[in-house]
Amino acid sequence: MNNLSFHVKPNENGPWELTAQNGASTEVINVDYQSIVTGNPINLYYELAHDSQWVFAENGAYFSDAKDNFNYQLNSIVANNNKSLIISISSIVPNQALSSELSKLLTDNPNKAISGKLDNEANYEINFRLIAKKQNCDNYNMRYFSQDPRVIIQDMEPTFTL
Numbered sequence: 001m002n003n004l005s006f007h008v009k010p011n012e013n014g015p016w017e018l019t020a021q022n023g024a025s026t027e028v029i030n031v032d033y034q035s036i037v038t039g040n041p042i043n044l045y046y047e048l049a050h051d052s053q054w055v056f057a058e059n060g061a062y063f064s065d066a067k068d069n070f071n072y073q074l075n076s077i078v079a080n081n082n083k084s085l086i087i088s089i090s091s092i093v094p095n096q097a098l099s100s101e102l103s104k105l106l107t108d109n110p111n112k113a114i115s116g117k118l119d120n121e122a123n124y125e126i127n128f129r130l131i132a133k134k135q136n137c138d139n140y141n142m143r144y145f146s147q148d149p150r151v152i153i154q155d156m157e158p159t160f161t162l
Contacts, residue, residue: 041090055082057133065127097122123154
């Protein structure tokens with residue numbers, strides 16, 4: 001369960017197609033923490049069609065919200081002539097999430113030191129967007145961002161199997 005692969009079809013004017021190898025939609029990827037091989041990262045492999053006009057841009061991902069990222073590490077690598085993206089989630093410490101109240105308190109008070117208890121029952125939700133650009137585009141600075149294919153690390157069975 002540590003390696004998941006997906007096909008990506010960017011869309012200039014609408015939602016991107018993000019599908020697992022078995023064809024299932026992957027808008028939400030639920031990962032059962034118990035199924036992760038201890039000490040190994042979760043690797044999400046995203047592949048663009050080699051003959052498409054699209055490539056992943058910059059580091060390939062914009063991490064828009066990774067609230068509990070003090071309990072895991074995120075890394076993204078673009079490879080294979082910018083047609084592949086690997087997102088790794090590693091060093092996961094389970095059951096130590098920010099409560100919604102503590103998260104709001106931290107967000108609302110950036111200039112204040114805060115203390116609070118961690119929530120043992122919460123899931124980790126990692127929200128991000130894939131970043132692509134068109135090859136041979138006249139506008140060098142134009143980027144396209146996918147809808148959020150979020151990952152939730154929790155104690156339940158995955159919503160799809162690969």
